[in-house]
Amino acid sequence: MTQIHFYFDFFSPFSYLASLRIGDLAARHGATVVYHVVDNQVIKRNAGTTGRPNHALPPKYRYLRADLARWARRYGVPLVSPESVSHMDPTIPPRIGRGFLVARRRQKELAYLSAAYRKVWGEAAEMNDALLRELAAVAGLPAADFLKAVDSDEIRKEAEREIAEASERGVFGVPSVIVNDELFWGNDRLDMVEDLLRDASKGARA
Amino acid sequence: MAKVDFYFDFLSPYSYLATFRLPRLRAEFGAEIVFHVVDLEAAKQAIGNTRPASHLLPRKLRYLKTDLARWAARYQAPLAFPETLAHVDLKAAARLNRGFLYATRRGAGEAYLTAAFAALWQARREPSEATLKDVAAKAGLDPRELAAAADAPETIAEYARENLEAQARGVFGVPTFVVGDQLFWGNDRIDFLEEYLRDPGAAVHL
Numbered sequence: 001m002t003q004i005h006f007y008f009d010f011f012s013p014f015s016y017l018a019s020l021r022i023g024d025l026a027a028r029h030g031a032t033v034v035y036h037v038v039d040n041q042v043i044k045r046n047a048g049t050t051g052r053p054n055h056a057l058p059p060k061y062r063y064l065r066a067d068l069a070r071w072a073r074r075y076g077v078p079l080v081s082p083e084s085v086s087h088m089d090p091t092i093p094p095r096i097g098r099g100f101l102v103a104r105r106r107q108k109e110l111a112y113l114s115a116a117y118r119k120v121w122g123e124a125a126e127m128n129d130a131l132l133r134e135l136a137a138v139a140g141l142p143a144a145d146f147l148k149a150v151d152s153d154e155i156r157k158e159a160e161r162e163i164a165e166a167s168e169r170g171v172f173g174v175p176s177v178i179v180n181d182e183l184f185w186g187n188d189r190l191d192m193v194e195d196l197l198r199d200a201s202k203g204a205r206a
Numbered sequence: 207m208a209k210v211d212f213y214f215d216f217l218s219p220y221s222y223l224a225t226f227r228l229p230r231l232r233a234e235f236g237a238e239i240v241f242h243v244v245d246l247e248a249a250k251q252a253i254g255n256t257r258p259a260s261h262l263l264p265r266k267l268r269y270l271k272t273d274l275a276r277w278a279a280r281y282q283a284p285l286a287f288p289e290t291l292a293h294v295d296l297k298a299a300a301r302l303n304r305g306f307l308y309a310t311r312r313g314a315g316e317a318y319l320t321a322a323f324a325a326l327w328q329a330r331r332e333p334s335e336a337t338l339k340d341v342a343a344k345a346g347l348d349p350r351e352l353a354a355a356a357d358a359p360e361t362i363a364e365y366a367r368e369n370l371e372a373q374a375r376g377v378f379g380v381p382t383f384v385v386g387d388q389l390f391w392g393n394d395r396i397d398f399l400e401e402y403l404r405d406p407g408a409a410v411h412l
Contacts, residue, residue, distance in 0.1 A: 049266075050256075050257065051255065051256040059376045059377075070398050170265055183272070186394075188394050192276055
């Protein structure tokens with residue numbers, strides 16, 4: 001069965017958009033999705049991308065907000081302005097990411113993924129400890145146990161490994177998709193992923 | 207007839223690809239395309255975008271070539287990526303851009319545009335004096351006259367004005383399409399542009 005490797009970061013609105021589409025896309029072509037949470041800041045640094053982030057570039061940032069609104073309308077999904085999530089404690093998004101790894105061990109990864117994304121990008125929930133506690137429930141753990149696991153060495157190492165492997169495979173930004181060693185960067189390349197899967201299944205039938 | 211301002215730089219392969227969509231924009235969407243040649247690097251600098259260009263980062267370069275090839279296949283457009291872009295003569299590239307302004311004055315703007323993009327992105331020519339003159343000849347213009355006009359103070363002033371006007375309208379990269387107050391950045395956003403031309407209700411206001 002074809003595997004779609006999906007690389008995402010909870011801090012990335014374009015990853016949120018792509019996450020809403022990737023499951024159905026895979027199902028349509030009999031493929032499965034393998035989810036990889038990464039820290040986009042580290043991924044970019046590994047690729048040599050330096051310079052100011054988009055929110056520090058006003059004309060570009062203004063445009064990105066319009067672009068996100070266009071995508072949200074096309075997908076028919078709620079999406080809050082990135083301004084509401086730009087300026088907060090930078091240690092929280094990686095912890096939300098590691099929470100995904102904890103949830104994954106308990107086979108709650110999809111519930112966690114959609115709950116975390118809905119909270120942050122659908123409802124503008126503040127990225128803070130309270131949110132992590134809410135997500136603990138989604139992972140099926142008492143908050144204290146969940147937070148302990150999120151900050152454990154074991155989960156931290158797993159998170160680093162995911163990032164290192166992603167960089168190794170050529171990922172330089174999120175969202176990214178790898179299918180059959182082919183890399184696609186961006187929510188806006190999912191159509192091309194679909195083209196590839198369609199061609200692959202045609203080839204398999206022929 | 208909707209007036210569509212199209213901002214491009216001959217050095218940009220995605221600008222080249224975007225030109226393959228112009229016939230349809232005109233025929234099916236009644237777009238009146240107004241061409242604006244600009245300096246991509248200057249546009250980036252103007253907003254404080256100091257990020258290294260993708261072609262200078264190995265991982266991104268590898269992806270860039272793949273992505274361009276995918277778009278070229280989709281458009282059935284010939285595209286050949288140069289050996290390297292690391293040593294491009296930026297002064298010669300700016301001159302090639304300014305040559306377009308002269309060609310436009312002589313009513314040969316589009317012929318020049320086609321020839322210049324073909325030289326760089328089909329024939330893998332570098333921007334240079336020889337390339338400039340060949341492009342002029344292909345556009346039916348006198349190569350020596352065009353070379354001289356490209357360096358004339360009035361052309362240099364016009365180019366500076368074009369760049370400033372583009373930046374004032376919010377252009378921070380190329381290719382960009384602007385219709386009224388709606389901006390679309392990237393060859394990969396022409397679908398959104400078409401949607402907007404079909405239905406002005408699709409405008410995004412922040």
